[in-house]
Amino acid sequence: MITPARKSVVFDFDGTIADSFGISLTVGNQLAQEYGIDPVTPEKLERWRHMSSHDILKEVNLPLLQLPIMLHRFKAALQAEINNFPFILGMRETILELWDQDYILGVVTSNSAENVQQFLNHQGMGHLFEFVESCPYYMGKQHVLKRIARQHQLDRQQMIYVGDETRDVDAAKKFQVQSVAVTWGFNSPTTLSDRQPDHLIDHPRELLKIAAQIN
Incomplete structure (x- = not known):
């Protein structure tokens, strides 16, 4: 059968x-400062909620070669907070x-x-x-x-x-x-x-x- x-x-x-949003936003803004990227403000966040993921990525304007490195560091930083x-x-x-x-x-x-x-x-x-x-x-x-x-x-x-x-x-x-x-x-x-x-x-x-x- x-x-x-x-x-x-x-x-x-x-x-x-x-x-995970609140903690992720804090960690992300800390990294953004290191990479010279403008922080995510409440106003920007509200606008992004109405945009596609692809359009958000274009607006961030992070060089593609740096994106995997930043994402890796972001995930690593979240590990300390994941149980929260x-x-x-x-x-x-x-x-x-x-x-x-x-x-x-x-x-x-x-x-x-x-x-x-x-x-x-x-x-x-x-x-x-x-x-x-x-x-x-x-x-x-x-x-x-x-x-x-x-x-x-x-x-x-x-x-x-x-x-x-x-x-x-x-x-x-x-x-x-x-x-x-x-x-x-x-x-x-x-x-x-x-x-x-x-x-x-x-x-x-x-x-x-x-x-x-x-x-």
Whole structure:
């Protein structure tokens, strides 16, 4: 008898699972000063929430050769603070219920895999996730989704990717899996809606209904 493929729910981390924004902003502005980049003010932040990830990256105007180095330093600096990140309200319970229902759970993130695994272990939930993978670039998560689907034998027709930024929606669309955009993270609901995700949700528990409808 052929065993039916298990459905999978793959998450972004920052702004989707964990409320990392305040700490990340502080760390990011400290690095910006070192690199001679203007700090992120509340006014700039509000404007960025209504812009695509690609347009934000262009506005920052950091030389491409420096971007990987800065991102590496940013992830390293976050490690000291990772255990202070709180869960998004309702996300812990939603993840536990998805796991109880035998969904494969994973993370594809621009943060480091070590940071995310440390956070999950600290929360007593590291064993719930089959994989935690880091994307080495600011854009291009679709390539990591493709690789983990192959490595873990995931059926893209029974897979959803959950994230809070336009680049998460873009990655899901390019890899041709269902995209779930969440309104509690970085990009504004209107900006996410303009990207035409398959689903736009306001609370983690809405994931349970969406996951149940995966064919």
